Amino acid sequence: MQQLVEDLLNGSKRAAARLISLVENDDLQKIELLKEIFPHTGRAYVVGVTGAPGSGKSSLVDCLLQQMRADDLKIGVIGVDPTSPFSGGAILGDRIRMQEHALDQDVFIRSMGTRGSLGGLARATREAIQVLDAFGKDIILIETVGVGQSEVDIVRTADSTMVVLTPAGGDSVQTIKAGIMEIADIFVINKADLPGSEKTITEINMMLDMKKSDKWRPPVLPTISVRSEGIAEVWGALKEHRSYMEKSGYLMEIRRQRVSRELTEQVEYLVKSRIWERVKERFKLDSLVEKIVLRQKDPYSTANELLEQIKFYGENGKEGD
Amino acid sequence: MSSKKIRVLVAKPGLDGHDRGVKVVARGLRDAGMEVIYTGLHQTAQQVAETALQEDVDVVGLSILSGAHMTLVPRIKELLSKSGMDDVLLLVGGIIPEGDREELLARGHADQVFTPGDTLEKITDYIFQSFKESRDS
Known part of the structure; x- marks a missing residue:
């Protein structure tokens, strides 16, 4: 067991993969393992990507991977898909869009089933983050399950949260509803080549401007991920948000919480x-x-x-x- | 309290665009309570082995309808062994002539080969049975 943690710290992918399985399966050694890993965590920056099914989360993650790798950052990805409430099985398909990075030695992608958790994340997402953090990843991207309005666990897990929407997602009342519309640090309007994208962007901006605040004002950014358009802007906004979180002291505050x-x-x-x-x-x-x-x-x-x-x-x- | 689930990678290696079968199998395994990772079409042997490693799967299921099974299966088996994944159950499904099937099994390149006519139940039973045996031994 100690060997496994040692291998992890020495960069063994097999060890990282095994450790995630052990924490995910609630193995009897789980707590001992997490204890050993803990001193080596706290360095990675955690980015959440959430949005409705089919809004383009996986494709966006794939595009972002390209940007982040160009900056020579080591990346961990956790893609969550729903577990069947009937059979306990799951189809984990987030990787399909990311297989171009499968052979990149500095990208580690792991798919997880929710296994009964209802907040948009897998039951052991937090523990898997710890493992990838200790593994030496600079950034950990968490892709939630396709969410509806209220699966917002990601905001308590990520340091920056991106909400991915598509054009024509309902009238402007949808933008002022509680839940997912409140958690974004960055709004991404994907598939922006579809009709209605300008209107969606305006409506979200209007919603954001209703609230006067000297805190971070989320940008609303159009992307077309199949053509890699708008991705550099998203990556730029992410970096900006991170530096805002660090300089303002909010990062320490949310980590303390x-x-x-x-x-x-x-x-x-x-x-x-x-x-x-x-x-x-x-x-x-x-x-x-x-x-x-x-x-x-x-x-x-x-x-x-x-x-x-x-x-x-x-x-x-x-x-x- | 340990709660182990069987994790399966189903993959379509090589130049082969026929994915209806693999989707039916993926769905069947899901309904049998397994976690099924599907990576899409046109995977290289390296991609399949690397994915199996990162996802820490118990089973790799290769769907091959292109006729390239005698090249791809041994190659993937070799790559899996290289990364310390000898214990992974390697299953093959597709249009595999009987002679090739026997050879793949005899050489230990695959643990089992399923061909048209085999039922989903036969596949899931085989997987459950293998795990029961490995736990009992």
Whole structure:
């Protein structure tokens, strides 16, 4: 296991790939591995690309890869596609548009299924980012699943978020709705050769101008990714946003918030799993469930009884019985 | 709690534009609960092997209808071995004459070869069975 982390730090692609699988599969060694990786993380800049299915996220990532590689940056890509709620299977097809970079030694592309997560990312996206960060990637591009209006987990994961839209996506009311329209640091209007693109750009700009703020004002940039048009401007805007985030101190601020949230989640996870261990040791859950189904008990008092009886911690902070 | 899923790369190596079959198979594997990575048409042997490496797949399925299987399959097998992926299950599907099929299997270039008439169930059963055996051993 230690060997795997060592290989990762020495640039082994096989090790990076194996490690992502281990964290994704919730392997028993996951926490140990993440502990070892952690000191080597925090260097990569994370860019999120989100938008509706078919809006051109993968193609845009492909074009951006070209720009970033021209600047000699090492890139990791995580492409997320939906897992079937019925079979648990998935078709991961983001790579199709990126295969030109498959043999580039400084580009590492990984496809992930959401595996039950509903916010547009895969369950283990954050952990996969850690692995690629420690692997030495300068930029990590995260392509979300094709989203609707409210799958906005990416904004809590990425340092810069791009929202990809296409022309004629509804009237101007759509632009003032909450959710995805609020999370963009950069708006990209892809397929800008289609009719209606000027109107879409104007409507988004009007929406943005409603809000007076001295903070970052997201640019709205047209692209035609099949012809690589407008891509240099997007890459320019990304660099500008990054330097804004760094100079204003916002980058540190959002990273602080992120760590705080992750710490909270980790504590909650540990508490939860310990409580369940004890509950399962002591109680026959099946028979309780049966009683609740037969309306002999109610779930609310049953939950209270369970918690009262397992005495999680003793009074002086030592673990209780 | 470990939650391993079988990851499969389905690829179309070489000059071969017929992708209906591979899409049907991809869909079938998805419905059997596997994560299926599809990379599109006209992949080189290097692209297939490199993708298998980065995606850390358990199975590589090659769809070949062009007749170039006796060149492409051994080449991909060799590249996979070179990057330490000997344990990957290598499956081939397509128009493969019986004699070639026997040779690919006998030389260990492929673990199994499926031809027209074989059902999706036969393919998924074969994959599940192989994993059951590797876990039991």
